[in-house]
Amino acid sequence: MKAKDVPQDDANMLQGKLREPIYSLDENGNYTTVQSVGWNPKNEVMKEAWDQVNEKVEHARNKVLSGEMSPLGYYIEKNIMDIGLVAKYMGIWRWTVKRHLKPNIFARLKEETLEKYAQVFNITKEQLIDTNLIKTEK
Amino acid sequence: MDQPIEFQHKQSAHCENGVVSNLLRYYGINLSEPMVFGIGSGLFFSHMPFLKVGGIPVTSFRPLPGIIFKRTSRRLGISFARKKFRNPKKAMEALDNNLNQGIPTGMLVGVYNLSYFPDAYRFHFNAHNLVAFRKENNTYQISDPVMEGYEQLTYDELLRVRYAKGLFAPNGHMYWVKNIPKNIHLEAAILKGINQTCKDMLTIPIPLFGVRGIRYLSRKVRNYPRKLGVRKAASYTGQIVRAQEEIGTGGAGFRFMYGAFLQEAAQILNKPDLRDLSIELSGIGDLWREFAVITGRIVKNRNSLDESYDKAADLLLVIADREEAFFKKLKLAIS
Numbered sequence: 455m456k457a458k459d460v461p462q463d464d465a466n467m468l469q470g471k472l473r474e475p476i477y478s479l480d481e482n483g484n485y486t487t488v489q490s491v492g493w494n495p496k497n498e499v500m501k502e503a504w505d506q507v508n509e510k511v512e513h514a515r516n517k518v519l520s521g522e523m524s525p526l527g528y529y530i531e532k533n534i535m536d537i538g539l540v541a542k543y544m545g546i547w548r549w550t551v552k553r554h555l556k557p558n559i560f561a562r563l564k565e566e567t568l569e570k571y572a573q574v575f576n577i578t579k580e581q582l583i584d585t586n587l588i589k590t591e592k
Numbered sequence: 593m594d595q596p597i598e599f600q601h602k603q604s605a606h607c608e609n610g611v612v613s614n615l616l617r618y619y620g621i622n623l624s625e626p627m628v629f630g631i632g633s634g635l636f637f638s639h640m641p642f643l644k645v646g647g648i649p650v651t652s653f654r655p656l657p658g659i660i661f662k663r664t665s666r667r668l669g670i671s672f673a674r675k676k677f678r679n680p681k682k683a684m685e686a687l688d689n690n691l692n693q694g695i696p697t698g699m700l701v702g703v704y705n706l707s708y709f710p711d712a713y714r715f716h717f718n719a720h721n722l723v724a725f726r727k728e729n730n731t732y733q734i735s736d737p738v739m740e741g742y743e744q745l746t747y748d749e750l751l752r753v754r755y756a757k758g759l760f761a762p763n764g765h766m767y768w769v770k771n772i773p774k775n776i777h778l779e780a781a782i783l784k785g786i787n788q789t790c791k792d793m794l795t796i797p798i799p800l801f802g803v804r805g806i807r808y809l810s811r812k813v814r815n816y817p818r819k820l821g822v823r824k825a826a827s828y829t830g831q832i833v834r835a836q837e838e839i840g841t842g843g844a845g846f847r848f849m850y851g852a853f854l855q856e857a858a859q860i861l862n863k864p865d866l867r868d869l870s871i872e873l874s875g876i877g878d879l880w881r882e883f884a885v886i887t888g889r890i891v892k893n894r895n896s897l898d899e900s901y902d903k904a905a906d907l908l909l910v911i912a913d914r915e916e917a918f919f920k921k922l923k924l925a926i927s
Contacts, residue, residue, distance in 0.1 A: 469710045
């Protein structure tokens with residue numbers, strides 16, 4: 455690729471936090487780097503990956519709001535985690551996490567356990583148990 | 593070792609090369625990112641359908657995390673001290689100890705909780721590298737190779753990312769330069785690096801790796817829409833392009849970066865052939881970019897059946913042939 459052809463298709467993927475160096479050839483055939491803000495095909499595949507994440511989050515939100523699943527399920531998807539990863543962070547078995555996805559069991563959890571879950575998701579314990587938040591959060 | 597006052601940060605495309613390059617520069621050894629990448633044989637290809645991340649098979653354009661680092665230091669004869677800790681507090685203490693002695697220290701971290709990262713890149717990927725070089729008022733000065741400037745992390749933030757969990761969990765892993773030999777044999781290291789890359793791309797007797805891996809992926813992609821349905825087929829194919837173009841590759845799955853390495857190597861080894869090959873590799877990189885363009889279209893029309901899968905698969909076969917010829921020539925050029 456020629457340096458002058460390095461694409462600059464900004465889809466705000468990098469949020470202005472950085473530009474990526476792309477190796478390319480200058481007019482004398484020497485390699486150089488050009489800072490790029492993005493490229494359409496790449497933006498497209500990244501958007502698709504995030505659409506999938508967001509779909510899962512929506513699905514989880516509905517299940518929590520209809521009372522089929524505890525808020526835990528929502529925050530797992532929201533943080534792009536799965537049961538295995540949460541279990542590792544918590545230092546407990548997978549099946550225990552799975553059990554905590556049931557609303558009636560979640561409601562009986564000890565304060566410390568809730569606190570620990572909240573820490574994993576980087577929120578407070580109060581936020582974790584408040585389903586109203588899940589309703590309004592974007 | 594003489595200690596210059598400040599740690600000089602230079603942005604790189606890929607974190608592992610970048611950290612090595614930045615750390616060595618601090619000790620007066622100037623190696624560019626492509627140089628580190630080439631000596632460490634960073635260029636690779638693998639497609640592993642049985643290994644899934646987020647439910648999607650892994651395609652990778654590089655060896656496993658940590659390998660470039662290991663090979664580069666071995667080939668240059670530079671020794672690194674490395675340590676892991678079970679106790680997070682101890683890990684932070686050890687870091688503070690190093691910084692008090694003025695030793696810039698590299699660390700493995702998870703990116704999900706890196707506050708300065710763009711949201712779109714915050715996945716649970718745990719093999720990211722960065723360097724801390726100073727601590728002031730409970731805040732660490734950070735040189736993160738993929739960022740343009742210096743960054744900062746608080747004690748709590750740094751502890752959190754050093755103890756990310758999941759695949760490649762870093763467990764507080766940290767490393768720093770221990771010893772640099774008086775004479776560095778750059779030529780020999782470059783030759784070793786190139787040799788291994790040729791070998792990796794051409795001769796691994798398992799069809800998932802190197803050019804055989806590309807052909808294997810081509811067969812898979814051709815069957816994706818029939819086997820998986822439109823939606824899943826689009827995700828699977830999109831994932832290949834994400835591995836190829838996401839932060840850290842320098843474009844076209846490291847092919848451009850490797851070209852830059854060959855060009856530098858041509859001068860150091862005084863082998864003009866390598867310069868021609870470096871330009872040829874840029875052309876192969878362009879084919880990979882074309883593959884990304886086709887995939888971008890497939891993904892954009894993901895809800896309807898797309899005829900482009902055949903086109904994408906055909907292109908992969910062309911790329912495999914071109915790369916096979918290329919690495920055979922490269923092998924000859926250095927022998």
